[in-house]
Amino acid sequence: MNKEYIVGLLEKSERIDGRKLDAYRKITVENGVSKNAEGSARVKIGDTEVIAGVKMDVGEPYFDSQDKGVLIMGAELSPLSSEDFEPGPPSTQAVELARVVDRGIRESNSIDMKKLCIKKKEKVWMVFIDIYIVNADGNLLDAAALASIAALKNAKFPEYDEKNERVKYGELSKKSIPLDKLPIACTLYKVGGKILADVSNEEEKIVEARLTVTMTEEGIHGMQKGGDKTLSIKEIDEMVKIAEVRTKELRALIK
């Protein structure tokens, strides 16, 4: 599929799969996909498939936040998911993906990190969220952010043996992670001068610029611009307007 063809269609406000410019492909969210995780979810957006899992452990707090828990986010663009990805340590793209999802959750203060403290200065809960791409067909970021939030929402603390200071994995309590808000990422892409949501792999290859907007019910908490070209203030405003609508729809999928 060549660039001229895609851009030619876009000039008529049409897309290669017949979608409207700001429409997503079919989205499914499936909770609890891995028995050994404290929380997990599988998100499919069109042919893009992502799984996210939450594992918890007890450890020491960071020096500068001694009464708060620890959140650690990782992402793997597994070579299983696309011929564009290769085995090896996380690529820059994977690191960016994890960090953007991480910031959305962290900066929105969605998790009450103080409630993850067991004993100030000594013991806190550490929450690991790991994202694995199973099939990559564009817009990985929105899928990864949605899967992470679904996995967090669905997670239960493991039982903790205070006396022996051991986490009893495999035994889940009824306690959920204190999640006050649901940060949702929506990425808008500029292709051929038009603004698109949820690009497929073919469209993503010719993206000029992109903007990820992470929102909760309260407003915007995170943004990340990518791509080699610029965006005008008018375009950014238009993108945020679309993100406001789409994040609301995406949030409704989290149960």
Add this chain to the structure above:
Amino acid sequence: MAYTKRLDGRKFDEMREIEGKVGVVKNADGSAMFKFGDTIAIAAVYGPKDLYPRFMQNPKKGKLRCYYDMISFSVNERKRPGPDRRSNEIGLVTEKSLTPVLSLENYPNAVIDVFVQIVQANAGTRCAGICAASLALADAGLDMKDLVCAVSAGVVDGKVLIDIDKYEEDVEGMTDIPVAILPRTGEVSLLQLDGKVNREELKEALELVKKVSKKIHNAQKKALQEKFK
């Protein structure tokens, strides 16, 4: 205490529920999932494609490369993401277990990459990975002489049991014997052993694997037939 009964009530020669499915990763040239109870493996095949760097190319035959990876939340205690010594070794033995069924001489200068990912682990992950990988190779439409069926046998207190789970793996004195068999000829392409057995026990274990491999083979054939329904 003698091991007289299995915790989950299975018979000694009874596997957990098995299931195969092909086409689980759309981007791949071939892909499959294989399950032994709670152990779930997915595999994706990319290739045959040109092998780079070029000096590694062999004009007489293609190369098979297998990678094995456990996702961080596939196990109870979070596994640090990325390769380690264990996953490197399992990648290697997976390669060796699949090579005999491929006609690599038909793919000069090429490489076939097989990626195995363990989504959920409850022992027997390398065997589930090999079952999934051989299905994925078939799904990719490669020239194959046979499928590969793998399962772990266990020996404890002179008893031989099949498809041991995590609980059984940790039983005191359990010997773990992962085996891969080519179902048509009964030849063995993977054999590892951790523990202590005598010759009789080993023979019994291999015979048992050979017997149940028919069931795995059937599940694999069924998965491939589903594709064309």
